[in-house]
Amino acid sequence: MTRAASAKKAASAKKAASTRQTASAKETASVKGTASAKKAASAKKAASKTSAAQKASKKASKGAAVKKAPAAKKVAVAPKKATARLKGTAPAKAVVHPPGDESPTALVRRARRINRELAEVFPYAHPELDFENPFQLVVATVLSAQTTDLRVNQTTPALFATYPTPEDLAAANPEEVEEILRPCGFFRAKTKSVIGLSKALVEDFGGEVPGRLEDLVKLPGVGRKTAFVVLGNAFGRPGITVDTHFQRLVRRWRWTGETDPDKIEAAIGALFPKSDWTDLSHHVIWHGRRICHARKPACGACPIAPLCPAYGEGETDPEKAKKLLKYEKGGFPGQRLKPPQAYLDAGGTPAPPLGAG
Template sequence: MAESKVRKAAPPKAKPAAKPRKPETRLAMVRRARRINRELAELYPYAHPELDFENPFQLLVATVLSAQTTDLRVNQTTPALFAKYPTPEDMAAANPEELEEIIRPTGFFRNKAKSLIGLSIALRDEFGGEVPGRLADLVTLPGVGRKTANVVLGNAFGVPGITVDTHFGRLARRFGWTTEEDPVKVEAVVGEIFPKSEWTMLSHRVVFHGRRICHSQRPACGACPIAPLCPSYGEGETDPEKAGKLLKYELGGQPGQRLKPPGNFPGEAAARADAAAHQGKVADMAVGQ
């Protein structure tokens, strides 16, 4: 019996290899980075520190408490804390167990209480009860690293500083500004890209964007106005409608994290107007696709 002839299918034609992108030059990266900063300034004209504070000591304490928790949780905790311990002298003399109980909601309360009492003692004994306005002095305080020091310097003393928290580090890498993981190295690299006068506000804008749009999990790429400038576009949801549902805080129609915003904060009306403008940009992006 003759064997049936089986016709072999022709192998599929290989797709032409995509042309590799040319490596971005240093100059091009710097220009793109600074444009991202300008775009973020338009998106978040009201960017600000999201911890409630009325003086440098309160900001220092709140920033120490903010580790491994949300600013909102800290803002819910600090009113009772500062009512009981309004000054470094008061906190230096605190009963550790009583202090721990007040700050318990922020997590890691035993270590944080130890740091707060330690830094308060140092402020009392070494700095006359005042928070120093120099980085070299601040980082000598228990529980205070460069990130916390830069927060205090930039927002309580007007000294430019880059605050590299988890949001800032994540976005700096996604934006292609650096590949560094170490916060100190990220700070140094990014500091060379932007003028010193921009450092503090850049920090606020990038952190705002990380909390509202460019999340750690499921970034809302399809709702991001700076998507055309981002080499990491596509890591998250690209459909504008689906991405719009991922937006947080005022961009998602919810309040931010401050319970007592400063007097010069534009307020809810400005946030609503900005959110509406953002939604308009998202709609334009959807039409253009």
């Protein structure tokens, strides 16, 4: 082969290779293009589907909104029912807010003024259960349920003479304790409680009454009311004692409309500084025992009548009201006494002995 022919062949081979490369590149591009197009189409389809789904979703949403409309109607009905209850179909105790249009500030002022007036009338107010130490107070308070403090005070001397410490009472023969506690009523349950709480004191608190609310309420027979009596009077820690008198009076005074003792405690606690809580409890309970009785409050002889929205619930005639007072003639030996003026005006009318209620 000549040199010219060889060069021609090489040029031909190069051209063919170039053509193949171009074709291959085109093919690749074509494939890529096809794939890309397919992908784009697929994306478009997906987008289309998404769009359709969104549309469907929107439609569904609209449908749901339309369907929800009746629910909105149902919600709108609820207040009507509530209104109906408020209009008188529910018992009065369902109303939990103090009636009337007294502002919170005015309520605080009036409540504190009532407490100041009662502090003047009962400067010596104190827990009426006899006790010499925290153990005796917690036991006496447990025993005071469903009976009078007077009855408890008549019973506890024999109990504490026989069982002076938690260890003694924890190891006591229940039948012997029942005999001592019989005059207090519910003596079997009370025997179980005081022996149980004595055992708990010995086993869990080293024979000492704990000075914390969370520990006291763990003792058998000890609820928040008893715990606050103990904290306030044996440990000097502020507490509100929500007993039957306290509940009745704070509702009469419209300090709160609550009926649950824990909620009453919270509502009244918000009206007074903590430092007032223990004395406030004594003032209110003393007033409830002596003047503002459950059935026949002595409104006509009441020192806080001008501040009381319930004035008139009881006897308003001063002469008749004076006869309803339960007051210790001469007071307690060695203690200051400042009975209500109405009682002084009564000219020393003998008062029934305290202890009932």
